[in-house]
Every structure is written in structure tokens, then in C-alpha cells.
Amino acid sequence: MIVTDYSIGILQYIPFFYVIWSDDLLSASEISVVQKVIELDTSLNVDEKHQLRRWLKRDTPPFDDEIKNWKQTIANSKVRLIESDTYPLSSLSQRLVNSENLNDHLKHIEVHLGIQPNHYNHLFDVEVVHEKTSSEYDANILDEILKGEHARVVDRFRSFLDKPDFSWQVLRNKEDFRNRILQQVQLLGEAGYGAMAYPPEYGGTGDMPAYAAIFEHLMFVDGSLAVKFGVQFGLFGGSIQKLGTKKHHDEYLTDAGTTKLLGCFAMTETGHGSNVRGIKTTATYEKSSDSIIIHTPGKNDNKEYIGNAIHSKIATVFAQLIVNGKNEGVHAILVPLRNENHEELEGVSVKDNGYKLGLNGVDNGKIWFNNVKVPRENLLNKYGEIQEDGTYASSIKNPNKRFFTMLGTLVGGRICVARGALGGSKMALSIAVKYALNRRQFNDNVKVQEDLIMDYPTHQLRLTPAIAGAYVYHFTLEEMMKRYSDYSQPDKRKIETQVAGLKSIITWFANETIQECREACGGKGYLLENRIADLKGDVDIFTTFEGDNTVLLQLAAKGILSDFRAEFNSAGFASVLKLLQTQLSDKLTAINPLYSNKVDAKHLYNPKFHRHAFDYRTRRLTYTLAMRIRNYIKKGIPSYQAFLKVQTHLLALGKAYSVELAYNIFCDHYQQIEDLKYRALLEKVGCLYALDQINKDAKWFLEQGYIGGTKSKAIRQRVERLSTELRPHIEVLVDGFGIPEHCLTAPITK
Amino acid sequence: MIVTDYSIGILQYIPFFYVIWSDDLLSASEISVVQKVIELDTSLNVDEKHQLRRWLKRDTPPFDDEIKNWKQTIANSKVRLIESDTYPLSSLSQRLVNSENLNDHLKHIEVHLGIQPNHYNHLFDVEVVHEKTSSEYDANILDEILKGEHARVVDRFRSFLDKPDFSWQVLRNKEDFRNRILQQVQLLGEAGYGAMAYPPEYGGTGDMPAYAAIFEHLMFVDGSLAVKFGVQFGLFGGSIQKLGTKKHHDEYLTDAGTTKLLGCFAMTETGHGSNVRGIKTTATYEKSSDSIIIHTPGKNDNKEYIGNAIHSKIATVFAQLIVNGKNEGVHAILVPLRNENHEELEGVSVKDNGYKLGLNGVDNGKIWFNNVKVPRENLLNKYGEIQEDGTYASSIKNPNKRFFTMLGTLVGGRICVARGALGGSKMALSIAVKYALNRRQFNDNVKVQEDLIMDYPTHQLRLTPAIAGAYVYHFTLEEMMKRYSDYSQPDKRKIETQVAGLKSIITWFANETIQECREACGGKGYLLENRIADLKGDVDIFTTFEGDNTVLLQLAAKGILSDFRAEFNSAGFASVLKLLQTQLSDKLTAINPLYSNKVDAKHLYNPKFHRHAFDYRTRRLTYTLAMRIRNYIKKGIPSYQAFLKVQTHLLALGKAYSVELAYNIFCDHYQQIEDLKYRALLEKVGCLYALDQINKDAKWFLEQGYIGGTKSKAIRQRVERLSTELRPHIEVLVDGFGIPEHCLTAPITK
Ligand SMILES: Cc1cc2nc3c(=O)[nH]c(=O)nc-3n(C[C@H](O)[C@H](O)[C@H](O)COP(=O)(O)OP(=O)(O)OC[C@H]3O[C@@H](n4cnc5c(N)ncnc54)[C@H](O)[C@@H]3O)c2cc1C
Ligand SMILES: Cc1cc2nc3c(=O)[nH]c(=O)nc-3n(C[C@H](O)[C@H](O)[C@H](O)COP(=O)(O)OP(=O)(O)OC[C@H]3O[C@@H](n4cnc5c(N)ncnc54)[C@H](O)[C@@H]3O)c2cc1C
Structure with missing residues (x-):
């Protein structure tokens, strides 16, 4: 039998129970939140408590008709929900029972269950004029x-x-x-x-x-x-x-x-991009004149894509250094390109690379050298030099190690590329979110105004996890740059490997995010004036320059495989193989079924779960990768080939490791924030990032039995729900990026 | 004990067994191919057959040392593998045993196991000069x-x-x-x-x-x-x-x-894009002058993005038709814009939309109308007209139905948009593949030449499934256009729904493919001259115009839900709901564990498996979606809101249905190809498409228990393997697109 005439005590809970059951919002830990509140709520008598507890059983949920009755009861009361209230649902309850004060217990439910107006504003009549976003948080503090x-x-x-x-x-x-x-x-x-x-x-x-x-x-x-x-x-x-x-x-x-001296960095050649070691430009030491002769030997050996090439007076040229007939490997030499009148010097020839997909404000060019002579001193000689007696000397004996040490010093640039890509995504997200908070399209026929596109669940899902990603990567890159710049830690091998992976996942993240933002703005996103178009064209190449992502991820994976002790030998991988001999014990414990099917909110939202999942994935991928390589080697397959055979596995490991690293850094950072309110917000942001990542790779976790089907579905639902929970704060989150008003010129943001 | 001195009979099989076991290439059906060959091979005696069969057991595979011995045996023989042979492996065997003829049985294995040089060219010394692609197939025939x-x-x-x-x-x-x-x-x-x-x-x-x-x-x-x-x-x-x-x-x-008369199609307004029904431009019939007055009432009600707006003399303007004070809904009216001297007519005002991300050769503009008078006859009156007596009449009484019928006639354009996107991906793929067949980067230190990037497994995986997609979608769009143009079938509702879904998945496919091609070409892909950059900018907007993908997929899903009988009512979804009442029986049989863990090649390559998987997914998604909506409705949630709550589910259904449709059409087509050789090639292409699609959504199939973890892994491996198997034919596959030489101007294709 269905009760329709509710006591005051019950009545105040009705809006909550209605929201909860109509949307199936409860997991065990969430039920216990509500249960505890009911226990403590002195405004309820024993019978009321008993009744409310009966409505909290997942296995015997209230009947549909009961739920409809609740809705009817609220509708008949003529009390309206006001979205701009700080606690809209609690305040609705308050007015429903004509009380003078908000019931703090109800507030507790509202906050702890993350119930947001967009979970329920369709359930009640909503006052039409309401805030588009909440003022709970302050963008300046973020x-x-x-x-x-x-x-x-x-x-x-x-x-x-x-x-x-x-x-x-x-x-x-x-x-x-x-x-x-x-x-x-x-x-x-x-x-x-x-x-x-x-x-x-x-x-x-x-x-x-x-x-x-x-x-x-x-x-x-x-x-x-x-x-x-x-x-x-x-x-x-x-x-x-x-x-x-x-x-x-x-x-x-x-x-x-x-900028009194404009210069460029000439490493890449038409014939050699990713494989820098293969470049062909020669720098031959000529003893008679005590100078170095820079030369482009063949058709595809000219430098290409060199930024600043048209405006520069001088270039840092990477070339094979040949001293006394011996190739000492790739070195960098300063080579003047033009005179005071900006005319090309003898033997130097520069050609414009022409129009590009983006970055057309950058003068990229090709450079040829025809036996160009420069003084011996122009060799950048920190890691290798030609001595006065005309012999070569270097403190790093192993030529491979020397090469990688030289390249390693340039890793700061790679962090900056990732940082730039991140900036591009922040900009695109800010534009898309601001537009989505103004743009209305479609409605329920009964409403006068159309709905804000930001209120569509699909739209929330398109933008919110990307915002979470931007927060996570911001802290990640800050921290990596700090570590990289820490001169007390001279051995940067580990950081180099980590940056190789992070640069890849972050530049890809940026491209996907900017694309999503373009589409999220519809036709307006396609107009140049709205800035996303340029971001798309410009950031595109970040996946390629300063190291192609596919190549970098393989580098990262090899570093991880060798526990960052990889010797500098990219061809034979000797050290990796040596380590593989010893390290192959699978220390991963089997996942118990209880864990792999745990779908409670408390568990899913717990950073410990995320960290465990990421750690498990990295270790498992490392182990299985090592096993595969070892098996190939055992059968006599050359190591270079064995690594090719596991290329896709290497990429997977590189990505998995990078995501784990980013999340761990993020957690370490937000946990130090003193203001608990903002710490909680960032924890939620991190949680969305983590669950979104697990969701994106759920196939792998399912294959491993790390999560079961039910858990996988629950994770997906939580990603959607967190995106909805963050909806009221979405503008604050993008404003927190701090993009100055004078840069945010896109008309659609106004 | 390991035999090192093999008989001639055994020796000829050694290269095959070496390839097979070093790469773990065998599933049960593939073992049976080899077994059968051994049975039939009269060049083998009983002992030899026995020995070979012993080496075919998956549970007791040959020892690693045995396998190494095989390799040693081949290496010592000094016989070389010649990649340009038609049957390189069989011919190696032939020379190994000094035979005069190729052993046909070995050829059979080579062909039926799809063993390709890139599966094994690292295992033996390979002659350096070899063909980059095979001439087995003829691009002209494709x-x-x-x-x-x-x-x-x-x-x-x-x-x-x-x-x-x-x-x-x-x-x-x-x-x-x-x-x-x-x-x-x-x-x-x-x-x-x-x-x-x-x-x-x-x-x-x-x-x-x-x-x-x-x-x-x-x-x-x-x-x-x-x-x-x-x-x-x-x-x-x-x-x-x-x-x-x-x-x-x-x-x-x-x-x-x-083109004597240039015109444009003015539907979208600044304020209304996806929601065409909400447009605000009015077309008011004025009886006194027997004319229609076109007017832009408010700030955001001007037409926008209108292609050809700057060059046109006239426009088809969509507006709310008001006759005798009654709004008869959206209708199209021909409105002259400019006179002979190309001056704007009175009341008409056109403004350039400015630069865009792409398509800058198209003159998109905004158009305002200030009480512009046109004769009554300018109403395009097939579905609704103003009669001579000044009253409105239409053969379609239901205004919703009338609206959707009018829009429906324009579905041909949507097919063309998808077709254009497809053309863009074919072009990008042709460029990227041709470049990858010239570009070398990195090598094993022992080799002189660097490796072709097309020989990297990751590169194959980046490009080959996309080529398969292009083939599948080609036939799909051909067939859809045929059905759409079939005047004997006047009810186009089903086709409209299908096209909505296909346009979405194909334009997204195109954007992803073009992006992948850009990255696959490294820095060269970024230069305008190589054409991919423009394709990227141009095709980008195909996801938005002629219907935004996110909006279209919801439309498609609603059509599927109602079994294509959806009444023309996008708000209340009355008919969908009606059907949901009756249809909800889950006819899907449970998947038995044997099936969900069947990993044999024969099964995985069987189109029946793919079709079953796709059908299962569509039906299951339809059923669960319907259940969810019904549950919301039962709890009193308005239908508009219930549909919002399942938005992501709608998108999933729209996509799943479209993939199934495309694959089914493709299968129906290739199965009619008479030349068995080409039919087999296209079957393989289709198989790659299907497995790639299943792999991409493996999370879902795993969650449902439709496939187990082992099967999921096996599918992923088969996607990689098929990409490798198609490697020799990859140039023929893109040449089969038939892009004329004079259009393929990118320097990197030369
Ligand atoms: C706008 C722009 C600005 C630039 N500025 C500079 C500059 O100022 N100075 C400078 O020195 N250089 C510059 N570069 C060059 C840039 O660093 C190179 O483009 C980059 O290193 C990639 O080299 P590549 O273009 O030769 O691609 P490639 O190395 O030829 O790679 C092509 C494709 O092959 C794939 N590939 C290559 N090797 C492998 C492998 N082993 N396994 C799997 N896949 C592989 C890659 O993933 C890629 O998709 C610039 C480039 C551009 C476009
Ligand atoms: C280059 C170009 C050429 C064009 N040519 C023409 C032309 O010749 N004639 C013409 O009439 N029009 C033309 N258009 C307009 C084009 O058809 C519209 O841009 C398109 O219909 C999308 O409308 P919108 O831009 O207003 O986006 P909106 O409808 O505002 O959509 C914005 C975003 O909101 C999302 N969204 C909207 N509704 C929902 C929902 N219910 N649920 C979830 N998400 C939602 C969309 O997915 C999208 O991401 C052109 C546009 C461009 C850019």
C-alpha cells in the first residue's frame, strides 16, 4: 500500500529520495551517508526513521508508483526549486515543510552525494532565471x-x-x-x-x-x-x-x-628527422687553417624546417664532426649565415619552407652549406672538443653516451613543447566552455528558453574530463621542470625518459582536446576569429617536433624496461637485454574477485584505487613486454627485430607509465593544498581524470581480469556523473587557468 | 635431443616451421592447414611426417634450442631469401634443398597462412634490393x-x-x-x-x-x-x-x-543551427500585394555561414511561413539578393564571414532581410503552398511530418558530405602510404639502408585499418545513394535515419584518418604543398555542417529505437515511447563460454562472426536503452528529460548500428565480385575493418561477456597481423582509389 499523506519529518526527505531513486544514484557507501544522517536527525521520530530506512534498500527499492507519488506531492505543493540557492534541494525541502531553517542533515546529504541541480532540475519545476554557474569557488584562488x-x-x-x-x-x-x-x-x-x-x-x-x-x-x-x-x-x-x-x-x-643576435637551431635534415644520429651534414676539421668546414654532402642532406631560418644571422648546426679522418659523431657548431646587410654568406643558401598547416608566423626554412669555413672555436665544446693540437677530446668516452648526453641537455625544450600544447588546450577549453554557457539549442517544447548546450550530458562529457586533464598535466609539467632544473641532480636520464613519454601523451591530449572544442562550438568554432582554428593548426605539429611521439614513446618504454639504467645504445639495446635476464619475476599478486567487482563509490573515488590500477598496469605491461622480448631473443631473433615485433606493446607501456606518473605527481601536489575546500575540488578533478583514464583503457583492465564487467560499467557511469557534478563549477575551473581577458579575444566568449 | 642434420624432406619445411614458431603464428585452424599439407605431401616419408607433426603441437612446442638450430641450419646453407620472389619462403625452401621446382604444398601454406616477408625478413638474410610492394594485384582492377x-x-x-x-x-x-x-x-x-x-x-x-x-x-x-x-x-x-x-x-x-544563376541555401541562423525548427526569420504572406515578406526579426536571427553568399544572385531562404496570422512552420522561399550589377537589393544585407579554419575558397556570409518582398510564387511549394485565395494548403497535414519531409529531401546532400569526407581520407591515405614507401628512418646497425617506415608495425597499424575503412565506406555510400535515388521507394524515413548515422561515423573516421596521415608524414605532412594540411582544415567542418554529428546520432538512435517508424515528433518522442511499451523482450540468447573464448583464426576471420557480433551489439544496446528509458518514464520523468539522461547511450547505439550497416553492405557487395582473387583480397580488407571495429569497442563486448579476455587479445593480435599481411599490397590498395596523377600533386608522393 502506498502512503500519500506524509508526515513533516518524512516530507522533508521526499525531494532527496525522489532524486536518489529516480536516477539510481546510490552505491553502498552513499547509502550509508544517508543512513547516518537519518540516525542523527533528531527531527525524525522512530517510525519515520524506520520508514526512511526501508526506502534505502537497494534490493527492495521503492515501487515506481511510490516514486511517482513523491513527485506528485512535491508538484501539488507548488513549491519551486530555485537553482541559484546555495543548497537548492535542501532549501526546497525547507520550503516544502514551511520550516524556518535549513535542515543541516539534508545539507550534508546534498554535499556528500554531490547532488547537483543538473541531476534533478528536470524533476521539479525550476525557476527560469538562475545562475549559469555556482559561485562556490573563486577562480582567482585556483x-x-x-x-x-x-x-x-x-x-x-x-x-x-x-x-x-x-x-x-x-x-x-x-x-x-x-x-x-x-x-x-x-x-x-x-x-x-x-x-x-x-x-x-x-x-x-x-x-x-x-x-x-x-x-x-x-x-x-x-x-x-x-x-x-x-x-x-x-x-x-x-x-x-x-x-x-x-x-x-x-x-x-x-x-x-x-634578440640582438637572431639565431636558429639546425638539427633536422630533409633525409633525417627522428633519426638524428643519421644526419649527414659534415663538420670537418681542417688543421691547416685551424677551422671547421661545414658541408651538405648530398641531395637530402640539407637542413629543413629550421625555425627562424629567414631572420637569423647565425645557426647552431648539428653535424658529423670529423677530426683527423675520424667521425666523432654528432656535434653542434655555430655557423654564421648572413652578414650585417642580411645577405647570405658565401656557401650558405637558405630557402623558405613555404606555407604550413599552422605557425605561418614562423619562418621555417631549408639550409644548404657548401664548404663553409668557421673557426675551430665555433664548436660548442662542452662535451667534446678539438684541442689546440688538432686532436679530438671528450670527457665522455662512449660516443653513444656522448650523443645522448648532448641531446639530453635539450630536454627542457620538450617540456616547453608539452607546456605550450597544454596552454593551447586551456585556451580552447576556456572558449568552448564560455560559449557553451551562452549557447542555447533545442528545448523541451514546454519551456520558453532553449537549453544551454553546457547542460547536455554529452557536452559535459566532451569537455569536463579534458579540463581535469589540463589540471593534472599542469602540475605534472611544473614538477618535471622543477626536477629538470634541479642542478643538485646531475643525472637526468630518468627525467629524460619521463619527459619523452609525457611530451607524447600531453601533445596528443592537446590535439584531441582542441578538436573536441572546435566541434563543441559548432560553426562558430570554425571561424578564425574564435581562435580555436589557429590553435588547431599550430598545436598539430607539437606531436611531431622536438621528437615524434611514436618514436619518443618507444624511447620511454625502453627506459622503463631497463629501470632507467638503459645504456646509451638505441640499436642493440644491450643493457635492456641484460636487465631482462635478471628482472623477470612477476611480483603482481592476483586480483581477487571481490576487488575486481567492487563498485562502491567510496572505493571508486579513492585515489588509492586509481594509483593501484595505474601501478598494476605499468608493472604488468613491463613484465609481459620483457617476457615477449626474451622469448624472441631465445629463439635467435636479433634484438633490433625483437623490439620491432613488440612496438605496439612498447607504445602501450610508454603511455601507461606516463599517465601513472602524471597522476601521482598531481596527487602529491593537491594533497598539499591547505584550503580544504579547494583540496576537495582538486581531488574530484583528479578523480575524474583517473577514472576517465581507466575507462579509456578499460579493455585492457578487463582482459587482465583487473576489473570485471560490472566495475567497468560503474567506472563509466562515474565519469559521467563526476562530469555532471562539476558542471556548476565549470566556468570557475576554466577561469582558474588565468587566461587574461586581453588574450581571450574570441567573440563567442563574450 | 636435438637433431641438427635434417633429411631433405624435413629440411624444406624448416624455414616454415622457423617462421611459424618464432612468431607464434598458429591457431588450431592454421595448424590444420599445415597438417593437411603434410598429409598430402608425397615427398615426405612416414617418419618425416611423424616428425613434422610432432613439431605442430601447441601444448608441446619445439624447444627454443631446436628453433635456434633451424635458424643456424638455414644460415649455414648460405641460401638467401629474396623478397621479390612471388613465393619468397617457398622459393627459399626450394633452393635450400636444391630442388628444381617449387613444392606446391609449401606454396599452399605460404598463401593460406598469409605469411608475408615482413613476418620474417629479419629472420634470414634478405637480399637488399627488393620490391617495395607486390605486383600480385592490379590497382586498375580494384x-x-x-x-x-x-x-x-x-x-x-x-x-x-x-x-x-x-x-x-x-x-x-x-x-x-x-x-x-x-x-x-x-x-x-x-x-x-x-x-x-x-x-x-x-x-x-x-x-x-x-x-x-x-x-x-x-x-x-x-x-x-x-x-x-x-x-x-x-x-x-x-x-x-x-x-x-x-x-x-x-x-x-x-x-x-x-551556373548562369548563382544561388545559395540559407537555412542556418546565428541563433539556430542544429535546431532548424527554431529559426526565427519570418516569411509573412501579405494578401494585399499577393507577396511574401521576408524579415529578420532580431539580433541573432540573421542567416549565417551561408556558402556562396557573396557570389549569389538569389537564395533559397528557410523561414517561418505565416499566412493569415498563423505560423505554418518552416518553408523555403526563393529570395533574390542582388541585381544584374551585383548590388544588394533593397532590404538585403550580406556580410562576409571572414577567414575560416579551412574552405577559404568558399564565400560564406551572413544575410539580413529587412522586410524584403517577393511574389507568392517564390514559395517552393511542393509540400505546402499559399493558394490563390490566400489560404495555406498542404498535402501533409501534420506540421511536424511536413517539416521532416522537407528536410528529408535534402538527405542526398548528407550522403555527399560523407562521400566528400571519404574522398579526403582516400587522398590523405594515398599520400601517407606513398611517402611511407619512400621514407626511411632508423635501422639495425648492421644494415646499410635504413628501414622503410612502412615496415614498422606501428606504421602499418596506423594506416592499414584506415584503408580498410575507406573501402568499406566506399561501398556503403554507393549503396546508400542508390537506395536514396530509387524512386520506386518513396518512403525514405529509414534511409534518412541510416544516413544520419553513417554521415557521423564517416566524417569522424575521415578526420581521424587525415590526422593520422598528417602525423605519419612527420614534418613533411605539415607543409601545405603536401596537401594533407588543407584536407585537415577542409574536412574538419564536415562533422558539423549538414547536421552536427552529435545531434545526428541521437536522431539515428531514435529511429532505430522505434524500428524506423518514429513519428515526426522530436520533442515528445511519443511514437518511440509507444513502441517501447510493447517491444521490450530481450531476444538475445546468452553467449556460451566456448564461443566467447573461441580464438581460432577460422572463426575470427569469418564474416559470420563479425556480423553476429555487430548484430548482437546493436540489439543489446537497443534493448538496454529502451529499458532505461522506460524505467525513467515509469518514475514520472518527462520523456524529453529521459532521453537526455541516456544521451551517451543513444550515441553508442547510433554508432554501433552504423558500423553494422556499413559492414553488412560491404559484405553483400564484395561477395558478388566474380574474380575470386579480388574477392579474397576484399574479404581480408573487410575482415580487418570488422576486427578493428570490434577491437575498438572491445571494452563493451568484454563487459557483456560476449568475448572473454583471451579472445579480446586474439582479436587485437589479428588486427596487427592482418595489417602486416596486407603490407605488400598497400600501395595497390591506395592506388585502387584511383586518384588521378594530376591531382596527386604532393611532392612527397613522387
Ligand atoms: C613547423 C616545424 C618546425 C620545426 N623546427 C625545427 C627546428 O627549428 N630545428 C630543427 O632541427 N628541426 C625542426 N623541425 C623538424 C622536426 O623536429 C622533425 O620534423 C621531427 O623530428 C620529425 O622528423 P621527420 O619530419 O623527418 O619525420 P620522420 O622521422 O621521417 O618520421 C615520419 C613518420 O615515421 C614514423 N617513424 C619514424 N621512425 C619510426 C620508428 N622507428 N618506429 C615507428 N615509426 C617511426 C614517425 O612516427 C612519423 O610518423 C621542425 C619541423 C616542423 C614541421
Ligand atoms: C563552413 C560552413 C559552411 C556552412 N554552409 C551552410 C550553408 O550553406 N547553408 C546553411 O544553411 N548553413 C550552413 N552552415 C551552417 C551549419 O549547417 C551549422 O553550423 C550546423 O548546422 C551546426 O549548427 P551550429 O553551428 O549553430 O551549432 P549548434 O547547433 O549551436 O551546436 C553547437 C554544439 O552543441 C552541440 N549540441 C547542440 N544540440 C545538442 C543536443 N541536443 N545534444 C547534445 N549536443 C548538442 C553540438 O554537438 C555542437 O557541438 C555552414 C557552416 C559552416 C561552418
């Missing part, structure tokens, strides 16, 4: 958290960008575009921003992490600016700083930092 | 199969495009670019290609399927050309053809077909 130690630098930099010189413009002609970007780079150089990562003697502050933070901001101005800035100060200046010695620093570094 | 009935038209059209007028150029300035594209459209119109789908009386051949085939080819010239062509002849001309009556045809259709 911004402060993200800026961290760089707050002062970043704030100053943001205001610096508030000039017409940095306003975004459509410049279709590459010469015009490049000139404007050049001027911007010069302005930044003159203001000291270019040299930031250099030592104070050369105009800098030696603060690479702060440099990375401002670098990210350049993406808000223009992708071309970020890249040209990175080439001039990071690659060109950075190569002098990291590969050169004091004489080079003294001669070039200050001018590089101010 | 091309013929794809062209089908349109061979004559298509061939003629391909040569027609071989003119400087259609050469690809970089035009960054939109005015220049638009002018060139306009000229191209005019050339095509004058040559009769624009009118192709119109009746012969108006210059056409009434052949919509052939029109779609040539439309796809325009993507090889320039995406902007395809889109502007589509707007002029398909949308503008098509609206007159499909929504107008004889008087309109007589007056306009011929001129539309020749």
Missing part, C-alpha cells in the same frame, strides 16, 4: 594555486602582454605575419623575458620553471609567437648555454637573450 | 570495382580535371581563392557536371549516384571546390528540384545547373 611560485612573474607578464603589439590579428600573408611575430619576439627579448632561463651574468634570472610558465602564456597570444620565441631563446640560446662553454656564453648569450 | 557502374562517367571526369584550371594552388588571400574556385565551379557547370542529378529536361542525366561519385573527386582538386559545387548544384539547385514544383524547375533549374 589561479593562485596553478601559478604557485611563479605568481609574481606570471602576473607581471600578463600585464606586459596587454599592449596592442600583442593583440591577435589575422595575417594571411606569411611575410606580414612573420614580421609581426618577429617584432613581438624582439619586444619580449628587450624586456628580459627571453633570457629568463639564462644565468644573471647574461641578463637572466636562471629560472627555467618561471620561463616555462611564461612560455605557456605565449600560446594565448599566438602559437607562432610561442614557437619563434622557443626557437630563439630556448633552442638557439639554449644550445649555446647548454652545449657551449664560457667563451660562447660571453660572446653570444646576452645578445641571444635580447 | 579501381574498376570501386567505380562500378560509373566507370565511364568517372573516367571522363578524371580527364576533364586534367587542365591547368584545376591545378592545385596556394591562395592565401580569400578573394583570390574564391575567384579561382568560382571559375572552377563555372567550368564544371558549363560542362554539364553540375546538372548531372537533375532531370534531362534541365540539362542533367538524373543520375544522382554518378553525381556523388564525381563529387568525391572534387576533393582531390580542392575541398573548397567540392563544397562550393555542393552548395550551388546540390543545396541551392537541389532545393529547387526537391522542394519546388514545375514552374520553379522551368524558371530556375537549367540556369542553376550551368
